[in-house]
Amino acid sequence: MELKRKIYDRLLKWKKEIQGKTALLIVGARRVGKSYIVRKFAEKEYRSFILIDFSSTPKNILESFENDRENLPLFFQKLTLAYQTDLHERNSLIIFDEVQLFPIARQFIKQLVEDGRYDYIETGSLLSIRYHVENILLPSEEEEIEMLPLDFEEFLWAKGNTFSIDLLRNFFEKKQALGPAAHRTMMNEFRCYMLVGGMPQAVLEYLETNNFERTDRIKRSILTLYRNDIAKFAKTHKGKVLSIFDEIPTQLAKREKKFKFSSLDKDARYRDYEDAFVWLAEAKMVNPCFGATEPTVGLRMNYERTTIKCYMADTGLLITHAFDENQATKNDFYKAVLFGKVGTNEGMFAENIVAQMLAARGKKLYFYSRTDNADHSNTMEIDFLISSGGKINPVEVKSSAYITHRSLDKFKAKFGKRVGTRYLLYTKDLKVEEDMVYLPLYMAMFL
DSSP states (O other): OOOOOTHHHHHHHHHHHHTTSSEEEEEOOTTSSHHHHHHHHHHHHOSEEEEEETTSOOHHHHHHHHHOTTOHHHHHHHHHHHHTOOOOTTSEEEEEETGGGOHHHHHHHHHHHHHOSSEEEEEESSTTSGGGTTTOOOOTTEEEEEOOSOOHHHHHHHTTOOSHHHHHHHHHHHTOOOOHHHHHHHHHHHHHHHHHOSOHHHHHHHHHHOOHHHHHHHHHHHHHHHHHHHHHHSGGGHHHHHHHHHHHHHHHHSSSOSOOGGGTOTTOOHHHHHHHHHHHHHTTSEEEEEEESSOSSOGGGSEEEEEEEEEESOHHHHHHHHTTTOHHHHHHHHHHHHTTOOOGGGHHHHHHHHHHHHHHTTOOEEEEEEOOSSOGGGOEEESEEEEETTEEEEEEEOSSSOOOOHHHHHHHHHHGGGBOOEEEEESSOOEEETTEEEEEGGGGGGO
């Protein structure tokens, strides 16, 4: 089964418009499908291609990268012989897969692009990690794009549904309810997406078996891979990185989801763990969400990096991570989600998937929190803030059909004209009350 990915159109646009003047660097977490999509692109769009996988490249090819940089005809001749593939000027693609494992190849890109004979795509994970860029000059000839797990629309495509999202977008723009039958269908699809997640191997396993337990094995193997990467590449930070990574489900299960460093060490402060948080974010394993000190349209200029929520980049992985040691509890949770019986403590997964959907839209994540022990009427927690049209749109996430929105009301009362549309994401159909829009969770992708 072939998965259709939106990034393919971006690859096609790069090929047609850039004409080899830059190399394309695709970054993303491990197992999001980078190698797969690039191979499919090469097969369909070029007369020939060579894929150099630096996790298993023969020694003589690695030596050629080091020794033949001043003799490009010889370098290309060696590639042709080693991979038994003819190269055609302006109609062949050379892929550097897992390029983080051999930084010299990345530095070589400058000369290869200037030569202009062929197109180049690099793929890699952990590419921002200092360990992988030491002692090399990063080429300005790279154009970088990020690949994320499958979004909800790509998940539906994989199931053969190519029409629903356009219809949903139309209802969202007109602020109209779908009606009971259509909404029930979309919520069922969305619940499956939340449980499976967007990692390609997990999605394919689900489509082939319709078995969440089989899917869960795939996700456990990915989590093990992530832990191994942390142990191998986090260097002096690996203990702290693993501590944060393993603590994420516990932190998100709390009513107030700001990361409490005292849970790691009673004397811990953000500065003690800052490098570890940065490592996880750069590895694309998490989506950090920062507290805004002042909710204005310039959220990037008014956030506090020490106040942070830490979401998993894929909600399916979070579910497996959270229930890793208790399969019976996990099975009960799957049933509860599928039948719409999710309890309050499981709201963390709804919030995580909204974070995932906003990140897929290219949004940086921010929230607003205020605690006033003397006057609880001033206490509020806004899950997400979205800047749009000169206004701040606050977003609150519910895992159920409850429509209470005290924090949204307090936020509007405090910040008045700065506030645009208030959104409450929940499990029921769309409805509008003045400046309040109640959206089904699956429409978070349009915010």
